[in-house]
Amino acid sequence: MSAPHLSPEHAEFHEYARRWLDENAPPPAPERLPLSPIEVMTVGQRDYLQDWQGRCYEAGLIGCDYPVEYGGRGHQGFQSIANQALGKARVPFMINVVGLNMAAPTILHHGSEEQKKKFIPGALSGSEIWCQGFSEPGAGSDMANQQTQAIPQGDNWIVNGHKVWTSLGHFAQWMILITRTSKHHKYDGLTYFLAPIEGHPGVTVRPLVKITGESGFNEVLFEDAVIPDSCRLDAVGKGWTVAMTTLTYERGAAESAGGGSGEAARPTQRLINLARETQRNGVCAADDPVTRDALMQRAIVAEGLAQNARRARVPALCDHPMRLPLQQKLVGSELSQHNARLGVQIAGAHSMLYKLDSSAPSQGYWPLAYMNSYGHTIAAGTNEIQRNILGERVLGLAKSK
Amino acid sequence: MSKATTPPGFGFGEDEEMLRDLARKFLDEKLPVEALRKLVAEAPEPVYDHGQRPPWAPGLWKQIVELGWAGLAVEEADGGAGISMAGIAGLVEEVGRHALPSPLISTLSAALVLRSAASAPGREQLRRIALGTTAALAITPASGSWEPGDCGITGTRQGDGYLLNGSAHFVQDAFKADFFVGTARVDDELLLFALPSEAEGVSLEQDHIHDLTRDQGTLRLSDVRLSAKDVVSPNGEEVLQRAWPGLLVLVSADLCGTSEWQLQTTVEYAKNRKQFDHPLGFFQAVKHPLVNAMVEIDRARSLLYHAACCIDMGSPESLEAACMAKSAASDAGAFISDRSVQLHGGIGFTWECDVHIYFKRSMHNQALLGDGVHQRRKLADRLIGPIGATVENETA
Numbered sequence: 001m002s003a004p005h006l007s008p009e010h011a012e013f014h015e016y017a018r019r020w021l022d023e024n025a026p027p028p029a030p031e032r033l034p035l036s037p038i039e040v041m042t043v044g045q046r047d048y049l050q051d052w053q054g055r056c057y058e059a060g061l062i063g064c065d066y067p068v069e070y071g072g073r074g075h076q077g078f079q080s081i082a083n084q085a086l087g088k089a090r091v092p093f094m095i096n097v098v099g100l101n102m103a104a105p106t107i108l109h110h111g112s113e114e115q116k117k118k119f120i121p122g123a124l125s126g127s128e129i130w131c132q133g134f135s136e137p138g139a140g141s142d143m144a145n146q147q148t149q150a151i152p153q154g155d156n157w158i159v160n161g162h163k164v165w166t167s168l169g170h171f172a173q174w175m176i177l178i179t180r181t182s183k184h185h186k187y188d189g190l191t192y193f194l195a196p197i198e199g200h201p202g203v204t205v206r207p208l209v210k211i212t213g214e215s216g217f218n219e220v221l222f223e224d225a226v227i228p229d230s231c232r233l234d235a236v237g238k239g240w241t242v243a244m245t246t247l248t249y250e251r252g253a254a255e256s257a258g259g260g261s262g263e264a265a266r267p268t269q270r271l272i273n274l275a276r277e278t279q280r281n282g283v284c285a286a287d288d289p290v291t292r293d294a295l296m297q298r299a300i301v302a303e304g305l306a307q308n309a310r311r312a313r314v315p316a317l318c319d320h321p322m323r324l325p326l327q328q329k330l331v332g333s334e335l336s337q338h339n340a341r342l343g344v345q346i347a348g349a350h351s352m353l354y355k356l357d358s359s360a361p362s363q364g365y366w367p368l369a370y371m372n373s374y375g376h377t378i379a380a381g382t383n384e385i386q387r388n389i390l391g392e393r394v395l396g397l398a399k400s401k
Numbered sequence: 402m403s404k405a406t407t408p409p410g411f412g413f414g415e416d417e418e419m420l421r422d423l424a425r426k427f428l429d430e431k432l433p434v435e436a437l438r439k440l441v442a443e444a445p446e447p448v449y450d451h452g453q454r455p456p457w458a459p460g461l462w463k464q465i466v467e468l469g470w471a472g473l474a475v476e477e478a479d480g481g482a483g484i485s486m487a488g489i490a491g492l493v494e495e496v497g498r499h500a501l502p503s504p505l506i507s508t509l510s511a512a513l514v515l516r517s518a519a520s521a522p523g524r525e526q527l528r529r530i531a532l533g534t535t536a537a538l539a540i541t542p543a544s545g546s547w548e549p550g551d552c553g554i555t556g557t558r559q560g561d562g563y564l565l566n567g568s569a570h571f572v573q574d575a576f577k578a579d580f581f582v583g584t585a586r587v588d589d590e591l592l593l594f595a596l597p598s599e600a601e602g603v604s605l606e607q608d609h610i611h612d613l614t615r616d617q618g619t620l621r622l623s624d625v626r627l628s629a630k631d632v633v634s635p636n637g638e639e640v641l642q643r644a645w646p647g648l649l650v651l652v653s654a655d656l657c658g659t660s661e662w663q664l665q666t667t668v669e670y671a672k673n674r675k676q677f678d679h680p681l682g683f684f685q686a687v688k689h690p691l692v693n694a695m696v697e698i699d700r701a702r703s704l705l706y707h708a709a710c711c712i713d714m715g716s717p718e719s720l721e722a723a724c725m726a727k728s729a730a731s732d733a734g735a736f737i738s739d740r741s742v743q744l745h746g747g748i749g750f751t752w753e754c755d756v757h758i759y760f761k762r763s764m765h766n767q768a769l770l771g772d773g774v775h776q777r778r779k780l781a782d783r784l785i786g787p788i789g790a791t792v793e794n795e796t797a
């Protein structure tokens with residue numbers, strides 16, 4: 001698609017971002033990269049991706065709209081341009097997804113001056129990796145059911161509890177952490193911390209293994225971990241409000257601090273290519289009418305999502321301000337899932353071959369992508385919960401509980 | 402064709418917004434759903450049993466002509482408003498939302514085709530449209546093929562004119578049209594012509610359709626004389642191909658409008674009707690499908706404005722974008738139509754409930770110019786390549 005209508009200053013930045021990415025694409029990764037930041041497993045992958053984020057930050061493509069005193073560039077409206085350019089260029093994604101999209105904006109909204117100066121620059125540059133400690137064995141969709149306890153002791157808090165599904169926990173220096181500080185109020189009894197993780201006494205990070213056989217997320221145990229009060233974000237008892245800020249950014253309903261997609265720019269094209277290369281029952285899959293229809297359905301959903309993003313910026317064509325933004329995560333994750341599923345279907349017998357098999361199409365990409373796609377339909381609030389939110393907040397239907 | 406830069410907001414600016422808001426206000430006032438029901442659905446017998454033509458409101462149409470809507474697709478130089486396709490889409494969404502029975506969409510369609518011809522006779526007809534003359538397209542053969550170029554009328558040369566014979570089918574709002582814009586096969590050419598409904602040898606036969614908000618007919622031509630000045634273009638196929646994305650946008654916009662009405666009406670019902678001590682919307686088997694319908698409608702609407710904007714920009718992607726819009730709008734329409742009846746329960750199955758009026762208009766529009774499957778077949782030919790061409794493509 002052609003460039004959106006930009007002011008001269010923005011057009012110049014757009015040109016700069018495009019050119020910089022063109023000239024500074026990173027060398028091929030020393031080892032195979034995962035499909036998204038929540039699947040980064042090895043130190044080699046981490047170092048490579050951390051280096052890439054650092055270079056993008058130095059180039060001014062990350063944190064563009066953040067104040068200079070917190071490590072940003074102090075612009076306005078530059079980040080979405082940079083994000084688009086990053087998305088279009090075939091470059092790796094930003095590893096520090098929690099730092100960029102959740103920690104940094106939340107700290108900017110709720111943090112003290114000191115906290116903003118201390119935490120935001122490292123989150124933007126990727127020098128400090130963040131993870132998110134919201135989910136617990138008993139607190140998933142019902143996130144307010146937090147059982148991890150924080151008890152005040154002098155200038156510190158003593159934390160005990162069990163966090164699960166912690167993406168990037170194995171590389172993280174910091175965690176955005178929700179704890180229970182009062183048993184009397186479900187929502188008002190929560191407090192939000194910026195908790196030290198790596199090497200911190202009383203904190204244990206243990207990998208969990210996904211259906212793909214890979215790890216990527218973890219469980220994190222807090223056993224009498226001492227966390228200074230200076231790491232508390234906003235007031236005691238305001239944890240739920242702060243967490244809602246985080247979720248707004250996590251679910252893509254607000255512009256984040258930066259990031260590329262890393263995905264092939266046109267997933268439908270990748271599927272079409274697969275169909276062209278695949279023979280099924282002696283016929284090219286790209287000539288099979290049913291497959292063609294399925295491919296076009298995918299193409300239409302993908303284009304629809306791109307055009308939703310465009311229409312979301314035209315208030316005259318939006319009946320409700322949150323109607324399109326709140327669909328982003330739901331539609332995006334299901335699009336990826338259906339794309340991957342279609343890839344599996346087209347690959348046919350060869351879709352049974354997995355990563356190690358040299359005959360597997362794209363080194364087992366399709367079954368791997370399909371399995372991994374559930375990470376995105378479950379994480380960040382399951383798609384069932386997203387449908388509840390849309391039905392209640394946008395359509396105004398009765399709360400389902 | 403040069404690739405123009407995309408305007409902000411699909412080119413839907415202040416003028417377009419004003420036109421749309423005005424249309425909404427006007428139709429809210431003139432055709433609230435109670436008035437619509439009284440007009441078109443007082444009882445089933447007249448139309449369904451006795452074969453009467455579905456009623457409409459010529460008085461309201463007169464006011465619409467005065468508002469200038471009939472000439473929206475006519476350029477200013479020819480006396481029209483020359484509004485952008487994005488603006489027209491906005492207005493037609495309102496027309497769909499109110500299920501307005503009128504010759505508006507058929508006339509806009511004819512105007513788009515005449516404009517695409519860019520000929521002196523075509524402009525002559527456009528000037529008449531701007532003054533309130535109504536028109537309809539007569540381009541579809543009995544088979545119901547939506548391929549521009551397939552047609553059921555043949556012409557033979559006679560003097561400097563032609564003699565036309567044959568029939569055009571599925572003519573929308575045929576009985577409201579003052580003249581027809583049609584196609585006739587003459588040897589290898591496809592002639593685009595304009596023909597008054599009163600012309601000698603022209604007859605109209607009514608189709609009995611389920612939609613209560615329009616009429617439809619078969620146009621029969623028997624030794625109809627066509628003078629040279631009524632030939633709009635000798636390259637009818639090209640003209641139609643160029644206009645096609647616009648035609649798809651009009652029907653898609655109507656579908657987006659009816660779908661949004663169906664969604665909001667069903668949501669309202671799900672908020673008010675209680676069972677098991679809860680409003681229906683409390684139950685996720687009700688809530689989630691309504692959210693899914695919203696997602697589909699929004700997809701269709703975004704693709705609609707994208708297509709309209711492509712047309713306004715003269716983009717080579719216009720047809721692809723319009724096929725996508727029509728596919729998404731047809732499927733969204735089918736889904737919310739289904740849920741709108743089901744989630745109203747027993748009352749939704751009755752003549753008494755308003756949802757059937759929209760259900761039928763939507764169902765008609767889903768099929769018109771080709772449903773989702775049809776659009777995706779056309780799209781596949783463009784994005785993947787025609788069936789059997791893959792190998793050649795790869796080596797090329």
Ligand SMILES: Cc1cc2nc3c(=O)[nH]c(=O)nc-3n(C[C@H](O)[C@H](O)[C@H](O)COP(=O)(O)OP(=O)(O)OC[C@H]3O[C@@H](n4cnc5c(N)ncnc54)[C@H](O)[C@@H]3O)c2cc1C
Nearest residue numbers: 132133134135140141165166167375378379380382384401
């Ligand atoms: C790949 C991955 C990465 C993740 N990363 C992180 C992370 O970094 N940090 C973190 O804190 N968490 C993370 N999570 C956790 C994630 O947020 C939770 O898994 C999610 O919120 C669901 O909670 P649960 O697993 O307890 O499932 P449950 O809440 O038990 O849900 C089970 C099923 O029931 C459905 N369900 C539950 N309640 C309702 C309802 N009210 N209406 C309808 N359906 C309902 C759900 O949709 C789901 O299908 C991650 C998850 C995944 C899969």
